[in-house]
Amino acid sequence: MSCDSDGGNRVRDQSLLSAEVVSCDQAEDVNWTTSDHWLVIVDLSGTPIDAIRPGASGRPLIIVADGGLKVDEALTSPAFRDVEPDDIGVVVVDGQRVLGVWSGPELEQHMYPVPPWKEGPDSAGIPYDHIAAPGNLSGVPTIPHITRTCAYNEDDTTCMTVETFARKPPAMPQCKNSRQLTDHTFAW
Numbered sequence: 001m002s003c004d005s006d007g008g009n010r011v012r013d014q015s016l017l018s019a020e021v022v023s024c025d026q027a028e029d030v031n032w033t034t035s036d037h038w039l040v041i042v043d044l045s046g047t048p049i050d051a052i053r054p055g056a057s058g059r060p061l062i063i064v065a066d067g068g069l070k071v072d073e074a075l076t077s078p079a080f081r082d083v084e085p086d087d088i089g090v091v092v093v094d095g096q097r098v099l100g101v102w103s104g105p106e107l108e109q110h111m112y113p114v115p116p117w118k119e120g121p122d123s124a125g126i127p128y129d130h131i132a133a134p135g136n137l138s139g140v141p142t143i144p145h146i147t148r149t150c151a152y153n154e155d156d157t158t159c160m161t162v163e164t165f166a167r168k169p170p171a172m173p174q175c176k177n178s179r180q181l182t183d184h185t186f187a188w
Contacts, residue, residue, distance in 0.1 A: 011074050011092050012067030014107075016100025019091070024049060038089065038101040046096040049162045050149050051089045053103070059151070060089045060103070061168070065144035067092045067099050071110055078167040079144040085111045090144070150175050152187040159187070 019038040027041045027050075041050040051062045063079045074080070074090075090102040145166060150159040152175060161178040163186060175186040 009071045010067060011065050011069050011071055011090070011102065012094065012099055014071070014092075014102050014110075016092055016102055017104070019051070019098055019101050021098050038103075040091055040098050040101065042098070043162065048091045048093065048098060049147055051091055051101060053089060053101075060087050062147050063088060063090045063144050064147050064164075065090050065092055065102075067094045069144070074144050075110060077144045079146050079165075080111070081167055083168065091147075148186075148188065150177075150184075150186050152181065152184045154181045154184075157181065159184070161186075 017038055019040045021040050021042055024041055024043050027039075036054050038054060039052045040048050041052075043049050048062070048064050051060070053060055061083055063083075065074050065079075085103075085108040088103060088107065090107060092099045092102055143166075145164045146168060147162065147164050150161040150163065152159040157179065159175060159177065159179055159181055161176050163173075163176070168188070172186045172188060175184050177183065
């Protein structure tokens with residue numbers, strides 16, 4: 001793991017797992033149940049919209065984060081609040097290029113034992129006034145966000161409308177319904 005000259009570990013410096021990038025128009029042709037690496041599904045412009053962990057049977061929560069962010073800045077963003085590290089895949093990007101996926105024990109050690117969004121110093125001794133302080137997040141839109149496709153299913157057709165959220169909403173919004181199915185609430 002490398003550090004920048006200012007001493008801050010960057011998201012891109014973590015132990016990222018390899019990922020195969022697949023366009024959304026080719027995703028149905030990929031046998032993801034036998035894959036030994038992450039599959040990151042991107043839209044036609046190259047933006048990550050979903051990811052599947054190796055051999056997965058369920059869909060993890062996907063957070064897209066710029067690799068240039070400091071780890072403490074990323075973990076204090078709203079996208080990381082109220083989530084469990086064992087159900088997250090952080091798709092790390094550099095612009096439109098997918099660098100890999102940060103997940104598992106490597107991610108968990110940064111999120112626990114003391115979550116960085118709590119007041120006071122965390123286990124690394126970072127004072128709370130430094131964590132997520134105004135001005136620490138440079139540039140837009142490097143703040144991590146959750147990307148999710150709607151799982152609503154009607155007559156064997158899955159909605160798959162892509163939504164991005166700052167954090168998981170307590171109540172799901174109305175889906176934008178890109179496939180024009182029956183009106184429905186976004187299915188997490």
